[in-house]
Amino acid sequence: xxxxxxLFTSVLLPSVDYLERKIKSRGLSVLIITVALCxxxxxxxxxxxxxxxxxxxxxxxxLNEEHTMDNLNMFMEKIxxxxxxxxxxxKPDEAALAAKLQxxxxxxxxxxxxxxxxxxxxxxxxxxxxIFTIILLHEYHNFKRSLVRFIPNKYFEVGLRLIxxxxxxxxxxxxxxxxxxxxxxxxxxxxxxxxNLMGANLTLIVFIGIIAGLANLIPLVGPxxxxxxxxxxxxxxxLGNEAAMNHYLFGVIPSWFYIFDIALMFxxxxxxxxxxxxxxxxxxxxxxxxxxxxxxLLIGGTLLGPLGMLFAVPAAGVIKVVLQxxxxxxxxxxxx
Amino acid sequence: MKNALWTxxxxxxxNTESQTVMxxxxxxxxxxxxxxxxxxxxxxxxxxxxxxxxxxxxxxxxGEGMYIILSGEVEIYLEDDKGNKNILAVLRDGEFFxxxxxxxxxERSATAAATKNTILLGFFRPDLLSLMERNAExxxxxxxxxxxxxxxxxxxxxxxxxxxxxx
Numbered sequence: 386x387x388x389x390x391x392l393f394t395s396v397l398l399p400s401v402d403y404l405e406r407k408i409k410s411r412g413l414s415v416l417i418i419t420v421a422l423c424x425x426x427x428x429x430x431x432x433x434x435x436x437x438x439x440x441x442x443x444x445x446x447x448l449n450e451e452h453t454m455d456n457l458n459m460f461m462e463k464i465x466x467x468x469x470x471x472x473x474x475x476k477p478d479e480a481a482l483a484a485k486l487q488x489x490x491x492x493x494x495x496x497x498x499x500x501x502x503x504x505x506x507x508x509x510x511x512x513x514x515x516i517f518t519i520i521l522l523h524e525y526h527n528f529k530r531s532l533v534r535f536i537p538n539k540y541f542e543v544g545l546r547l548i549x550x551x552x553x554x555x556x557x558x559x560x561x562x563x564x565x566x567x568x569x570x571x572x573x574x575x576x577x578x579x580x581n582l583m584g585a586n587l588t589l590i591v592f593i594g595i596i597a598g599l600a601n602l603i604p605l606v607g608p609x610x611x612x613x614x615x616x617x618x619x620x621x622x623x624l625g626n627e628a629a630m631n632h633y634l635f636g637v638i639p640s641w642f643y644i645f646d647i648a649l650m651f652x653x654x655x656x657x658x659x660x661x662x663x664x665x666x667x668x669x670x671x672x673x674x675x676x677x678x679x680x681x682l683l684i685g686g687t688l689l690g691p692l693g694m695l696f697a698v699p700a701a702g703v704i705k706v707v708l709q710x711x712x713x714x715x716x717x718x719x720x721x
Numbered sequence: 722m723k724n725a726l727w728t729x730x731x732x733x734x735x736n737t738e739s740q741t742v743m744x745x746x747x748x749x750x751x752x753x754x755x756x757x758x759x760x761x762x763x764x765x766x767x768x769x770x771x772x773x774x775x776x777x778x779x780x781x782x783x784g785e786g787m788y789i790i791l792s793g794e795v796e797i798y799l800e801d802d803k804g805n806k807n808i809l810a811v812l813r814d815g816e817f818f819x820x821x822x823x824x825x826x827x828e829r830s831a832t833a834a835a836t837k838n839t840i841l842l843g844f845f846r847p848d849l850l851s852l853m854e855r856n857a858e859x860x861x862x863x864x865x866x867x868x869x870x871x872x873x874x875x876x877x878x879x880x881x882x883x884x885x886x887x888x
Binding site: 399402403405406526527530533534538539541542545546548549717 | 764784845
């Protein structure tokens with residue numbers, strides 16, 4: 386909870402400081418920023434839930450139609466035709482496929498029930514995170530001052546410099562990443578809109594774009610996670626659509642349900658982000674060698690899963706700053 | 722007998738100044754600031770206590786900010802390789818030192834050490850930079866005052882240099 390509160394504080398602190406400069410009241414600035422963020426989140430999640438359930442109910446009603454099974458079979462046949470012969474021999478029968486689908490739907494319903502049970506806990510945690518964030522945002526500068534009071538006189542200036550460098554490292558990284566995520570989100574929405582003009586029949590494109598943008602916060606893995614919802618929705622929307630099932634990318638590569646079109650679009654977005662947007666926005670904010678980034682991600686992912694991957698790079702950046710300061714202090718110990 | 726309600730209600734109206742604010746008001750770097758701005762600065766000030774002979778900072782160490790003497794005494798000196806002290810100044814209550822470190826992270830030009838039990842108010846560059854982002858008007862006032870102090874010191878140095886060249 387506290388980690389998330391600190392994370393939100395780091396992200397929101399510049400906005401609160403900026404607003405405080407304009408309206409000259411920290412309390413009011415914290416209130417305005419927090420209320421605006423919560424309202425945006427509620428509108429986004431509410432709208433997403435409503436659209437998602439509409440999409441799911443439309444898909445489930447279409448699953449009940451008899452011809453859906455024929456379409457699925459046709460899709461499977463197309464895939465098997467594209468595979469080498471020995472793979473085609475593993476073709477499942479219709480009954481097994483229907484049973485499998487039923488199991489999947491049952492599993493989804495059970496998961497939804499478990500999810501509903503966890504909603505209470507989630508709401509409680511969210512409220513606590515919001516309260517901690519408000520307190521930290523309001524008292525941030527006083528809190529930092531209290532923390533600094535415990536540093537011994539001998540290490541006082543070194544400690545101050547260390548705290549300042551860590552703060553700068555984290556805030557510049559987070560701001561850069563958020564800007565890069567926003568640009569990926571906007572580019573994805575534009576890309577999906579263009580695919581729709583080409584007949585991809587995609588829905589929830591704004592939400593898919595936002596998810597792709599947020600997934601982009603996790604380096605290396607995020608971009609691939611971002612395209613999954615788009616592919617799922619393309620498959621859900623185009624079941625039974627002959628044109629979509631027989632679609633060819635550039636008229637040459639078979640791209641059932643526009644899967645490869647979507648993958649290519651995300652690949653282009655990633656290339657633009659990696660080569661133009663991120664170098665400008667994030668730049669050398671963390672200054673870690675790419676190999677170190679991969680090692681940090683592996684360690685973070687192994688220890689804490691996706692959450693660990695999200696925090697891995699800024700944590701590695703902080704460790705780097707601490708090590709640099711320790712090295713400086715060790716070399717200049719006679720000056721303390 | 723005092724009425725508790727009214728006593729509490731008007732408590733804030735007394736507006737008593739803390740010793741920190743009173744000391745800050747003597748420092749040229751904070752000249753021309755309003756009472757509200759002084760309260761803002763007070764939030765950024767770090768109060769530190771030093772024992773006699775305790776080093777505040779050493780010559781050649783990277784500087785992070787300035788110190789104002791709330792109470793006590795501080796000696797500023799240069800030390801040669803053999804450990805001989807050349808005392809440059811002895812500073813007392815309300816006086817300040819190390820203000821150039823508010824502008825850059827260059828090395829300290831001399832060592833500062835407490836000679837008695839001393840309480841110092843520290844004002845540091847990271848806090849000044851953060852203040853300039855949040856409240857540019859106040860940040861500008863401090864920077865202008867800092868420029869005035871620096872130019873006064875430079876003028877004084879020029880005079881001393883001219884005198885030295887003449888003699």
